[in-house]
Amino acid sequence: MSTALITPATERIVPGAERKLSNRVSLGQTLANTRTMAYRGLVKIRRTPEQLIDVTVQPIIFTLMFAYIFGGAIAGDVQSYLPALIPGILVQTVVTTSVVTGTQLREDMDKGVFDRFRSLPIARIAPLSGALLADTLRYTIATTLTFAMGWIMGYHPAGGLGAVVLAGLLVIACSWAISWIFAFFGVIARTASSVQGISMLVLFPLTFLSNAYVPVDSLPGPLAWFASINPISHLVTAVRDLANDGTIGGDLWMSLVGAVVIVAVFAPLTVRAYMRKA
Amino acid sequence: MQRELAVEAVGLVKTFGDNRAVDGVDLAVPTGAVYGVLGPNGAGKTTTISMLATLLRPDAGSARVFGHDVAREPQIVRQLIGVTGQYASVDETLSATENLVIFGRLLGLTSRDAKRKAGELLESFGLTEAARRPLKNFSGGMRRRLDLAASLIAQPPLIFLDEPTTGLDPRTRAQMWDTIRQLVATGSTVLLTTQYLDEADQLADRIAVIDRGRVVAEGTADELKSSVGDSSLELRLADPADLDDARVAIERVLGVSSSISPEHVRVTAPMQDADRVTDLLLTLRQEGIRVDELSVRKPSLDEVFLAITGHGVPDAAPAEGSAELEGSRA
Numbered sequence: 171m172s173t174a175l176i177t178p179a180t181e182r183i184v185p186g187a188e189r190k191l192s193n194r195v196s197l198g199q200t201l202a203n204t205r206t207m208a209y210r211g212l213v214k215i216r217r218t219p220e221q222l223i224d225v226t227v228q229p230i231i232f233t234l235m236f237a238y239i240f241g242g243a244i245a246g247d248v249q250s251y252l253p254a255l256i257p258g259i260l261v262q263t264v265v266t267t268s269v270v271t272g273t274q275l276r277e278d279m280d281k282g283v284f285d286r287f288r289s290l291p292i293a294r295i296a297p298l299s300g301a302l303l304a305d306t307l308r309y310t311i312a313t314t315l316t317f318a319m320g321w322i323m324g325y326h327p328a329g330g331l332g333a334v335v336l337a338g339l340l341v342i343a344c345s346w347a348i349s350w351i352f353a354f355f356g357v358i359a360r361t362a363s364s365v366q367g368i369s370m371l372v373l374f375p376l377t378f379l380s381n382a383y384v385p386v387d388s389l390p391g392p393l394a395w396f397a398s399i400n401p402i403s404h405l406v407t408a409v410r411d412l413a414n415d416g417t418i419g420g421d422l423w424m425s426l427v428g429a430v431v432i433v434a435v436f437a438p439l440t441v442r443a444y445m446r447k448a
Numbered sequence: 449m450q451r452e453l454a455v456e457a458v459g460l461v462k463t464f465g466d467n468r469a470v471d472g473v474d475l476a477v478p479t480g481a482v483y484g485v486l487g488p489n490g491a492g493k494t495t496t497i498s499m500l501a502t503l504l505r506p507d508a509g510s511a512r513v514f515g516h517d518v519a520r521e522p523q524i525v526r527q528l529i530g531v532t533g534q535y536a537s538v539d540e541t542l543s544a545t546e547n548l549v550i551f552g553r554l555l556g557l558t559s560r561d562a563k564r565k566a567g568e569l570l571e572s573f574g575l576t577e578a579a580r581r582p583l584k585n586f587s588g589g590m591r592r593r594l595d596l597a598a599s600l601i602a603q604p605p606l607i608f609l610d611e612p613t614t615g616l617d618p619r620t621r622a623q624m625w626d627t628i629r630q631l632v633a634t635g636s637t638v639l640l641t642t643q644y645l646d647e648a649d650q651l652a653d654r655i656a657v658i659d660r661g662r663v664v665a666e667g668t669a670d671e672l673k674s675s676v677g678d679s680s681l682e683l684r685l686a687d688p689a690d691l692d693d694a695r696v697a698i699e700r701v702l703g704v705s706s707s708i709s710p711e712h713v714r715v716t717a718p719m720q721d722a723d724r725v726t727d728l729l730l731t732l733r734q735e736g737i738r739v740d741e742l743s744v745r746k747p748s749l750d751e752v753f754l755a756i757t758g759h760g761v762p763d764a765a766p767a768e769g770s771a772e773l774e775g776s777r778a
Binding site for chain 1: 501502503516520521522523524526527528529530531533535537538539540541542543546550551553554555556582598602603604605634635636
């Protein structure tokens with residue numbers, strides 16, 4: 171293989187002293203860098219589609235399994251369980267998906283390419299913000315598939331399409347907020363598997379000790395108390411209200427406030443920890 | 449004539465725990481030159497480059513890139529440099545084109561310009577055929593070339609190459625050398641680190657020898673070599689008891705001081721003129737010192753080190769490094 175000329179003679183390198191440079195990154199550049207990093211996340215998904223197994227297979231399998239296992243016991247039959255189950259599955263699946271933000275961030279930061287990002291004149295925050303942005307696609311896929319699976323099984327939300335879309339957006343927004351928590355773990359943890367471990371430890375009790383699969387009043391005292399204050403329960407109820415009745419209740423506002431609080435707490439924490447390493 | 453300095457480092461220090469990885473490094477790299485930083489593994493080369501490239505914060509000392517302080521104006525410095533690390537810093541899961549396009553977009557090129565630039569670079573680095581394949585299937589040499597291509601997107605006036613040929617086969621290494629020479633021809637300044645004396649010799653206008661976090665010698669390749677001789681003499685004696693007599697003879701005939709190998713069987717000495725070995729052999733015969741084995745060869749990094757630092761390449765040097773030393777015994 172022959173090595174050709176690298177740069178045509180006309181493209182002479184501008185000497186360092188003759189360049190006009192700024193030590194600041196503008197907001198416009200930050201947004202552009204974020205978009206490019208998000209684009210990178212999407213290209214990576216296209217290259218390794220198996221990354222999407224959790225957001226594609228999980229909604230389908232879980233919906234099928236839970237509907238046919240618990241349907242009869244909890245609601246008498248599968249059809250009458252679906253309006254309660256689908257919002258529950260939806261919230262659990264999408265929230266669980268947000269863990270990936272943390273594990274992938276950790277993996278990325280351990281790789282050589284991260285050193286290159288750090289040596290480029292780009293916004294320091296871009297690899298983090300880009301990852302967070304790209305992950306909203308994963309939430310959208312999981313949301314769409316869960317509703318689609320429910321539809322096939324005979325769940326026809328009474329709230330109508332508009333309300334269902336709104337419910338989907340609510341879940342995506344809240345999961346995005348929650349992904350900041352896992353992004354934080356991703357930044358401070360040493361390995362990707364420890365991020366996965368910690369996150370699951372938090373998520374399992376949070377998603378199962380809620381009203382996602384069973385009515386709260388069927389739980390013993392302390393569990394019922396926890397399930398009723400669990401933010402996941404409020405999100406599930408908000409989705410049920412929207413999708414099944416087309417109503418916006420207090421639970422929706424509480425979910426949104428919760429999401430804002432999480433972002434307000436974890437975004438600065440994550441960014442600070444991240445900037446120290448970036 | 450004093451030219452503008454591309455890199456000016458004064459007293460750089462970086463400690464990791466109680467290990468002073470870089471312990472007061474001074475560097476002055478003139479614009480438009482290839483500057484070699486030569487040293488064994490663990491000498492502090494990569495850490496030094498990381499500080500100059502704003503990847504690590506110095507614990508003490510300061511460094512300027514084209515007059516811009518790396519700690520105070522890191523974002524400006526990043527606009528002036530390209531960094532090619534020891535390990536390819538590209539995305540394994542993406543294709544070569546995708547990697548270059550993403551870097552180009554990050555550097556502010558439009559989508560079209562980024563694609564055009566990626567195409568150009570891939571062509572000039574002979575990677576066009578592999579452009580669409582994921583990097584998992586790339587050979588080490590292809591990865592390095594892609595990595596270097598990625599550093600050139602913004603046409604930075606200063607390029608850091610951290611051990612650009614470590615682990616490459618001789619042919620790929622020669623290609624990399626050509627590439628580096630062409631870079632300089634376009635007006636770039638190149639700062640490269642290497643473990644190989646011949647690489648520094650081939651490419652660098654000036655060389656800094658670094659050991660245990662310090663610059664122990666600095667100069668042109670010729671200046672450094674004259675400190676160790678143009679070639680190196682190695683003697684193995686039939687009777688180790690003659691070692692001291694042999695050293696005296698070497699001192700008298702060649703006028704240089706020799707050193708004894710750690711296992712006390714071999715004597716090595718720098719030589720300016722390989723021809724004088726005849727005189728030495730005659731002297732040894734006259735004194736009744738019997739020689740088991742004798743060789744005259746080009747000085748290795750080991751000897752440059754021995755001569756400059758008074759100790760050999762540390763044991764921490766990897767098998768790769770010693771293989772190279774073997775290889776240079778031509």
